[in-house]
Amino acid sequence: MDRDRCLALDADDPLREFRAEFVLPEGVVYLVGNSLGALPRHTAERVRRTVEDEWGEQLVGGWNHAGWYEQPLTAGDRLAPLIGAGPGQVVVGNTTSIAVYQAVAAALRLRPERRVIVSDLRNFPTDHYMVQGLARLLGGYEVRDFAEGRFDDAAVVLLSEVDYRTAARHDVPSVTAAVQAAGALMVWDVCHSVGAMEVDVSGADFAVGCTYKYLCGGPGAPAFLYVNPRHHATAENVLSGWHGHAEPFAFEAGYRPAEGIRRFVVSTPHVLSLAGLEAALDVWERVPMDLVRAKSMALTSLFIDLVGDALELASPRDAAARGSQVSYRHPDGYPVMRALIDRGVHGDFRAPDLLRFGFAPLYIGYADVHDAAATLLEVLDKELWRDKKYAQRLAVT
Amino acid sequence: MDRDRCLALDADDPLREFRAEFVLPEGVVYLVGNSLGALPRHTAERVRRTVEDEWGEQLVGGWNHAGWYEQPLTAGDRLAPLIGAGPGQVVVGNTTSIAVYQAVAAALRLRPERRVIVSDLRNFPTDHYMVQGLARLLGGYEVRDFAEGRFDDAAVVLLSEVDYRTAARHDVPSVTAAVQAAGALMVWDVCHSVGAMEVDVSGADFAVGCTYKYLCGGPGAPAFLYVNPRHHATAENVLSGWHGHAEPFAFEAGYRPAEGIRRFVVSTPHVLSLAGLEAALDVWERVPMDLVRAKSMALTSLFIDLVGDALELASPRDAAARGSQVSYRHPDGYPVMRALIDRGVHGDFRAPDLLRFGFAPLYIGYADVHDAAATLLEVLDKELWRDKKYAQRLAVT
Known part of the structure; x- marks a missing residue:
């Protein structure tokens, strides 16, 4: 699945209008909406x-x-x-x-x-x-x-x-x-x-x-x-x-x-x-939840397909048995996640070895999934996480 | 104690600068700061x-x-x-x-x-x-x-x-x-x-x-x-x-x-x-609490003096034995308080018969006390609270 195909899916997404209702930082793919959801634009x-x-x-x-x-x-x-x-x-x-x-x-x-x-x-x-x-x-x-x-x-x-x-x-x-x-x-x-x-x-x-x-x-x-x-x-x-x-x-x-x-x-x-x-x-109140679930399953399935066997999947492969999150295990999960965040893809790490990626269907799209997977694969392929600046633990992640 | 003397006390009040730091509605003497304090100006x-x-x-x-x-x-x-x-x-x-x-x-x-x-x-x-x-x-x-x-x-x-x-x-x-x-x-x-x-x-x-x-x-x-x-x-x-x-x-x-x-x-x-x-x-962090207590005792004592025996005092007469609130009992306390609020003096009523007036020393002054007492005395003297529009109970007071 190339990026153009993902952009086409975003253009056809019946939930696409909701993305503009959220404040999202420039240059970031925010896959931590399973921890803290993004700011709705009219909340302020x-x-x-x-x-x-x-x-x-x-x-x-x-x-x-x-x-x-x-x-x-x-x-x-x-x-x-x-x-x-x-x-x-x-x-x-x-x-x-x-x-x-x-x-x-x-x-x-x-x-x-x-x-x-x-x-x-x-x-x-x-x-x-x-x-x-x-x-x-x-x-x-x-x-x-x-x-x-x-x-x-x-x-x-x-x-x-x-x-x-x-x-x-x-x-x-x-x-x-x-x-x-x-x-x-x-x-x-x-x-x-x-x-x-x-x-x-x-x-x-x-x-x-x-x-x-x-x-x-x-x-x-x-x-x-x-x-x-x-x-x-x-x-x-x-x-x-x-x-x-x-x-x-x-x-x-x-x-x-x-x-x-x-x-x-x-x-x-x-x-x-x-x-x-x-x-x-x-x-x-305006969100059709059946469409949210359908998109959630599509986004998480796409991410799993794109990441392939580059990481050990910790989530169910069957979308129906899965929430809106994809988790992987990696013995150096913490520096991997930090290297990824440094490149604008925000997931989180849970001890001892879990990388978590949450896909909030209202503001995450198919091209985001493509970009996140591509960056993750680059971090893994080139072992960018071995840079020692990623080793130090923060108190809260 | 006339109003001019109260204005002079306000002018000499070492806490006077704090009043400007709070948002207070026009034309209201807000004596419910013992229930919900006023909005500090920089909170928004x-x-x-x-x-x-x-x-x-x-x-x-x-x-x-x-x-x-x-x-x-x-x-x-x-x-x-x-x-x-x-x-x-x-x-x-x-x-x-x-x-x-x-x-x-x-x-x-x-x-x-x-x-x-x-x-x-x-x-x-x-x-x-x-x-x-x-x-x-x-x-x-x-x-x-x-x-x-x-x-x-x-x-x-x-x-x-x-x-x-x-x-x-x-x-x-x-x-x-x-x-x-x-x-x-x-x-x-x-x-x-x-x-x-x-x-x-x-x-x-x-x-x-x-x-x-x-x-x-x-x-x-x-x-x-x-x-x-x-x-x-x-x-x-x-x-x-x-x-x-x-x-x-x-x-x-x-x-x-x-x-x-x-x-x-x-x-x-x-x-x-x-x-x-x-x-x-x-x-x-900038408030000297000894001055707050001194002013609180002065405000509540002044209110008690001005109201005199027009109402049955439910609070201790000794300021040292009292908080920053003055309470009175009246069998028709509810309509009395509503008539008072209608005239811009906000206290609250607690069943069965209690009128409560809270004096928050950071934003209530001596002239406020004077005006509140004068309005209360007028409501009582003229029995303005007997107007039937004040009789209906609200769910929350």
Whole structure:
């Protein structure tokens, strides 16, 4: 596949108009949208409005007049279609780690007779760490690795739809069915799939995810928590803050949970960060997700074809079993990635040996894939990564 | 005290230059800075920089190059002097409710043999709600009201330095000493004092607070958590997310807490909201807190003098025993406050009968106090609040 053919594919891309809606630095192929999504062009004005027109002019009145107070629910309703959920089923706020804690703790309260939490040791570690903290606090719980494949005594199973390292994708309906058939509750983490494919967690009990990767909500944009309506009346939010109270402004001494999804709000929303997410949702409301998934599969397949056997593929070769990311293993992965970044192709490195390339279909095109693969092949062929300036590790990569 | 004398006091005010650094709406006396602080004038540019220059240009590199990753600690170090703490003792992030949960849970783990949590039923309810959620999750704990005055079997005592309703102020050193002498750990909530007076929690075990009231960090700006260094090696963060891990980028399967205050970071910081807080701290670094407290006492005393016995005072008459707020009781407090707001004097109403007026010394002056009192007296004298348009309740006030 030569570059001209790639340019032709870009010209025919039904999503091509979205690229202009993102700010992308000159001379860079940004393949880290699976970690931090690019800046939507109108976000700066949306955030400015919140700071100057809302906070500056309405002051405390912004809680009513600018809709800040309701934002965890209104933003949740806007986000819901991206995960197959309906209105009144998703709250936005806090971080994925905290949402994991809320979901898993609520599940344990719903299955008090079971003392096993299943988590995936290959999952992004914070999910596992939060489970460990909860289990340590409660005492008497076993934390079991998902790889053991046994759920019949589990209270809850926590799993990521897409593996952050390899991009291997679980089949959500079949795993959910198996877990629930065993009497356990299913919590999906969709951080690495939402915004890259059609996600549907509506059969699950809970789901969590972040909004700063494919969704482009901004660095540290608030996370979300989905709770299946069948649990709304009985599930407890153990982080029972005042915004989840039935009457927060009655200032009662005792906690009484609100009806519905509101009980899962904890406390004061991070309004400036939420403005960034709202701006991203302005874009997503116009995006056909079937086209996103089709393009994502085409981009990642093209990259795998072009790189060929120059590197050891760590991702599934079957596009349907893969997220929007391609990973390779290389014993000197760190200097390889630095040499690549030095030449304008931005991926990331995960210890011990993983090179990750994320393909955000809204702003990455076929010619980008061509150029990234060509540069990667040049770095490998000419062993450019052996330059000693690439050896030194940074604290955060 | 006539208006000319107040204008003279404003002209002599050593803090007068700070007023120009805040955006204040025309024709409004804003006495709700105890709920949401006003917008510092340079905040919009600071937030724009984070969105456009950092996120837009550096993309994922912002975690290193723009200092986002370290912000929970660097902003904590900047904030520390405002609460009598030193560097490496404060983390910024999440919400006050979540920080309360972290502090109280950590205290319970440090006092495993004790099964009583003391909280103040008069405190802002979310503190109490979070304690109730934690106690319900753990089982076997008694939640006791602070008013009972018994700590000898308590694991932890959670108390607000300043009461959000009456502005009554606790003496931090003597309460801390009494609690610790009883073998309990002391957690202070300084939401209603930080930025309004010289706060010193350095003798306490933990402290929490928000940054969107007197500190002017913006709606939903991140909260903070202080942990006394004597607990750094032993206190546990039960919300054990990846940013509190000893080596977060090693992606280990097991949680190992970082050394020092870092273990109390949970996960990805809300970078846009943090930009608002950073802008506020640019101001606070130049503010002499002794002058803030002196002016706060003068403003609140002047308001109490001017209002006289037209309303039932709910705050301490002794300025030293009071925060930077004056509260009154009125059976028709809601329409009274609405009539007042309609005339450009903004306070707030808290059910069932409390009128609250907050005096933020950086941007409220003596003439403002004069005008607010005069308008309040007019509303009361002429019973302007009986107009039926003021009767209807809003959801959030």
